Amino acid sequence: MHQDDTEHPLSGGNASAGVVRIGDTVRRPAGPWTPAVHALLTHLHDVGFRAAPRPLGIDEQGREVLTFVPGEVVWPHRFALVEPVEHLARVARLVREFHDAVQGFTPPPDARWQTLVPAEGAEIVAHQDLAPWNLVTDGENGWAFIDWDTAAPGSRLWDVAYAIRGFVPLSAHPDWRRTDAAARLRVFADAYGLDEAERRELVPMLGRRARAMHDFLRDSRARGDQPWATLWDEGHGNAWREDAEYIEAREESWAQALL
Known part of the structure; x- marks a missing residue:
């Protein structure tokens, strides 16, 4: 049977230009960081972490090829999927499973990463963008994080602080501000398995992580770097x-x- 090679543009996220689906694959613009990211994703697959796409190489147009992850992106229209606390806890456990799986990863000696925001700590290669706009779910069965192209050395807590801001969420916006934010923060921390020392360290990091994103976008605007300047x-x-x-x-x- 002939496989359909029609390109279907994919939207979602804030930097999805040039991302298309062909059959059961996704093609994305590659960069100097792509070999290191593919090594990371291959490692995750090899150790049994399935909540990430698997790399399939580079196509004839020089684009990276990844397995297509079926389902819907949670943000912004499907946030109700992580509204129940048991689903919020599932997200936290998924983040912990990734962090445990990446622990044994040794980056290639010539690894180059697309480091957008300087991280605090570097004990793992962190995703750096664990957020509802990068979580794909088909409901109950398949949950996976996508958009790994900004993965780079960082820390567990740096990833966790960012994820909490998006999934609790900790938001000042009237449409997303929650009266139960503190309780949901506790659910996430418990499900991830933060110890007492990590909880103390996390609290001031939550604000610093958000400010780091503001500063990154401000500086990108000053340099004219896209798509960040537009954002x-x-x-x-x-x-x-x-x-x-x-x-x-x-x-x-x-x-x-x-x-």
Whole structure:
């Protein structure tokens, strides 16, 4: 049977230009970081972590080829999928499973990473963008994180702080601000398995992680780097700053929730 080779553009996320689906594969623009990212994804697959696409090489147009992950992206229209606390806990466990799986990964000696935001710590290769816009789910069975092209050395807590901001969420926006944010933070921390010392370290990191995104978008705008400059112009930088201020003003509440 002839496989359909029609290209279907894929949207979602904030930097999806040039991403297409062909059959059961996804083709994305490659970069200097692609070999290292493919080595990471191959390692994850080899050790049994299935919540990520598998790399299939480079096509004749120089694009990276990955297995297509079926389902829907959670953000923004399917956030209800992670609304129940048991599903929020499942996200946290998935993040922990990734961090445990990546622990044994040794990057290639010539690895180059697309480091957008300087990370605190470097004990693992972190995803760096674990967020609802990069979680694909088909409902109950398949849950997977996509868009690994900004993976780079970082820390577990740096990834966790970012994920919590998006999945709890910890948001200043009236449409997303939650009265149960502290309780959901506790659910995530418990499901991930943070110990007492990690909980203490996490609380001030939550605000710093959000501010790091604001600063990255601000500096990218000053340099004219795309697509980040456009995101700044669209107000994403202000959103990250407002979230950082919201998070920092409530540090005592987060700390109490994590006791």
